[in-house]
Amino acid sequence: MACFLVPTTEAIVTTAVGKIAKKQEQSNTADQAVKETEGTEHITFSTKLGWLSKMLWGGSALLAFEHVWHGEVAPYFPFLTAAETAEGARTMLHEMSTTGVSMAVVVTLAWGVMVLVSNALEKSADREKELQK
Amino acid sequence: MTLLIAVFAALITTIIWYMSERMRSLKIGTLALAYWGASLMWLCDAIFEYAELRADYFTPAAEDMINDAFLGFAVVAFGMILWIGAILIKDPDHVVRKALFKKG
Structure with a gap:
């Protein structure tokens, strides 16, 4: 019904946080997406957050397309056909709080795993570099 | 069916991202992440639907399956249109x- 609105909201927040983090990184280091730390390349937090933003924006856009396909999104106010009646609005809010929230949580968890793997790879690269010295 | 098609699109774009430097420079990774995002979201949708329908979830009517497959391919095409638009x-x-600025 409107479950895609929850990940869309998260996407707006992560994009804003990513932009702030990028500005701070640029003021701290040189204007680079990847900074050099003792010879090994580390991916910045803003780049990692960008992965989450891309998953959320992309997924939400494709889900929004599905909702248009099913006639659940309309080009006139209130834009969501379920919001036209009180009963429909109640069902829509219930779906947003269950399916929508779990969508946002699952995508964020998947991103968390990606970040953990990436951090582990960076650490092992650091260790290899130290062993070579 | 829509979930399955989105997962295959995510897998294919990820394999292309891994194998081709040229495609990486064309930001195929962004398209792969978009398909993975959509796949995870539809997976949640499928879990909730399964909780409601139980075994009936795996035996959809032929007409529903065709419509879902049609939607799945349309979604993949829509994702590619967005990606090509961003590249252009x-x-x-x-x-x-x-x-555009080629001298005649």
């Missing part, structure tokens, strides 16, 4: 700029 706007190899 960003124009990393200056192909569009060269074509």
Whole structure:
């Protein structure tokens, strides 16, 4: 019904946080997406957050397309056909709080795993570099 | 069916991202992440639907399956249109700029 609105909201927040983090990184280091730390390349937090933003924006856009396909999104106010009646609005809010929230949580968890793997790879690269010295 | 098609699209774009440097420079990773995002979201949707329908979830009517497959392919095409649009706007190899400002 409107479950895609929850990940869309998260996407707006992560994009804003990513932009702030990028500005701070640029003021701290040189204007680079990847900074050099003792010879090994580390991916910045803003780049990692960008992965989450891309998953959320992309997924939400494709889900929004599905909702248009099913006639659940309309080009006139209130834009969501379920919001036209009180009963429909109640069902829509219930779906947003269950399916929508779990969508946002699952995508964020998947991103968390990606970040953990990436951090582990960076650490092992650091260790290899130290062993070579 | 829509979930399955989205998962295959995510897998194919990820394999292309891994194998091709040229495609990486064209930001295929962004398309792969978009398909993975959509796949995870539809997976949640499928879990909730399964909780409601139980075994009936795996035996959909033929008409529903065809409609879902049609939607799945349309979603994949929509994702690719967004990606190609972004490439043409960003124009990393200056192909569009060269074509537009080519001296006759």
